[in-house]
Amino acid sequence: MNPGNISLxxxxxxxxxxxxxxxxxxxxxxxxxxHYFQFFFFPVSIFFLPATTARWLVILLSFVFGxxxxxxxxxxxxxxxxxxxxxxLRPFALSVLEPSSxxxxxxxxxxxxxxxxPLVLYSSILMxxxxxxxxxxxxxxxxxxxxxxxxxxxxxxxxxxxVVAFLFIFNxxx
Amino acid sequence: MGSILLFIQRFGTFFLFLGLELVCLYLIINYNKSQQDxxxxxxxxxxxxxxxxxxxxxxxxxxxxxxxxxxxxNASLYQEKFNNAIxxxxxxxRMDSTQAFKVSAARVINNSITSSSNYLTIDKGYLDGIxxxxxxxxxDGIVGIVKKVSNHYGLVLSVLNDEFxxxxxxxxxxxxGTVTWNEKDPRxxxxxxLPKHATVKIGDTIQTSGFSxxxxxxxxxxxxxxxxxKPGTNYYSLDCKTKVDIAKLNQVYVxxxxxxxxxxxxxxxxxxxx
Numbered sequence: 001m002n003p004g005n006i007s008l009x010x011x012x013x014x015x016x017x018x019x020x021x022x023x024x025x026x027x028x029x030x031x032x033x034x035h036y037f038q039f040f041f042f043p044v045s046i047f048f049l050p051a052t053t054a055r056w057l058v059i060l061l062s063f064v065f066g067x068x069x070x071x072x073x074x075x076x077x078x079x080x081x082x083x084x085x086x087x088x089l090r091p092f093a094l095s096v097l098e099p100s101s102x103x104x105x106x107x108x109x110x111x112x113x114x115x116x117x118p119l120v121l122y123s124s125i126l127m128x129x130x131x132x133x134x135x136x137x138x139x140x141x142x143x144x145x146x147x148x149x150x151x152x153x154x155x156x157x158x159x160x161x162x163v164v165a166f167l168f169i170f171n172x173x174x
Numbered sequence: 175m176g177s178i179l180l181f182i183q184r185f186g187t188f189f190l191f192l193g194l195e196l197v198c199l200y201l202i203i204n205y206n207k208s209q210q211d212x213x214x215x216x217x218x219x220x221x222x223x224x225x226x227x228x229x230x231x232x233x234x235x236x237x238x239x240x241x242x243x244x245x246x247x248n249a250s251l252y253q254e255k256f257n258n259a260i261x262x263x264x265x266x267x268r269m270d271s272t273q274a275f276k277v278s279a280a281r282v283i284n285n286s287i288t289s290s291s292n293y294l295t296i297d298k299g300y301l302d303g304i305x306x307x308x309x310x311x312x313x314d315g316i317v318g319i320v321k322k323v324s325n326h327y328g329l330v331l332s333v334l335n336d337e338f339x340x341x342x343x344x345x346x347x348x349x350x351g352t353v354t355w356n357e358k359d360p361r362x363x364x365x366x367x368l369p370k371h372a373t374v375k376i377g378d379t380i381q382t383s384g385f386s387x388x389x390x391x392x393x394x395x396x397x398x399x400x401x402x403x404k405p406g407t408n409y410y411s412l413d414c415k416t417k418v419d420i421a422k423l424n425q426v427y428v429x430x431x432x433x434x435x436x437x438x439x440x441x442x443x444x445x446x447x448x
Contacts, residue, residue: 059187059191060190063194063198066198075202075206076204076206077203077206080201081198081199084194088188137198137202140206
C-alpha cells in the first residue's frame, strides 16, 4: 500500500461501509428468524487489503473502520472487536493461499492473481472467524454457545454469497 | 535499546492487537446494555465470591464481639418476653408489670457435672446486679439458681445438684410438682408430687409454674419421659428429659426478678407463723 493507493483504498472502504450499513443492514429474512441471518460485507474490504500491508496497519484499520460500522449499528466495539480478531489471524489464512510451489504471499514480490477458489477459501476462513467472534461478542457469554454457532454458520453462509458475488465480479489481487 | 526494539518487532502486532481489542471490550461493556448486564452479573458472581470469603474471614475475627452483643440482645429479648407474659396474665395486672424481670447475660467460667452437688461459676457478680436466689437459664432450659455472689463472680447451684428444687407444671393442664435431680443421669430430672388424678402422657412439656417468681411462668424445663408412681403414695414420679446440656454450658442468662425477694419473704413469714 503506497501513498498513491491510499485514496483508492479510502474510497473502497467508504463504499464498502455504505454498502454494509445502508444495504446489508436492511437485508432481513422474513419471519422470526431474521436475527439469525446477518449480512456482512464490510470485512471483505479488510480481508482483501494487499498482502504486503503491514500487519499492524491491517489491525489498526480494522479497529478504526470497525468502530465506524459500530456507530451505525449502535453496538460500540462489537464489530470492531470481531473484525480485529479476523485481521489478527489474517496471516494464518494467507498461508493457505501459498501455492504449493512455496512462493510466500506478502513477502517482497508483487502481488499476483490467485485462482478463484483459493480466494473463496481464504475469504471463507476469515469470514467464519469473523462471524463467530461477532456473535460471541454480541452475546458476550458462552452460555448460548449453540445459538452462537447457529448464527455464525447461517450468517457466514449468507455473507459468503455476497462475498462470492463480489469476488466473481471484481476478482481482486492479493 | 536494541533488545527492546527486537521485542517490539517480534511482538508488536500482538500487543497492538491486544491493546485495541481491550479497547473494544471496554467499549462493548460500557456502552452496550446487555453486555454490561452480563459483565456485571459475572463480575458480581466473581467479586461476590471474593467478598464473601473476605467477609467470612472478617466475621471470624469479629466473632467474639458479635457473640457478646448477641448475648446482650438475647438478654433484653428474654426480658421483654418475660415481662410481656406477665402483662398478659390478668391475675397479676395489679403489679407493676413493666420490668418485673431483668435479664443479664453471663458466661460460665467453671462447671462440674460429676459430683452429686454440682456448682457452676459465672462471670457476673454483686457489682453487676446479681444476687442470691436469682434464676439462671439458657435458651434450652433451666440451669440453676444463684447461691452465692462475690463482687465480680457468682456461684450457681446447678440443676444437677441434690439441693436444687424447682416448681414445675405440666403445660397442658397446669398440674404442678417439684422438679429435682435424681443424681443418675445428667439429662434427666424428676418431677414429683404430681397428684395421681392428673392426666399426663409421655411427650408432654414440663414448664416452670412461676410460683416462686425466680423463673418466669411458662419457661421450658423438659419433656415427660417415663411415668411412674412413687410406691406407697398417690403421686406420680415423672422423668423429665431436659434439653440443656449442662456439660457444654457457655452462655447463660441470669433472671433478676424484682419481686422474688418480696414473695420469698412473704412465704417464709407465712410458713413460720403456722
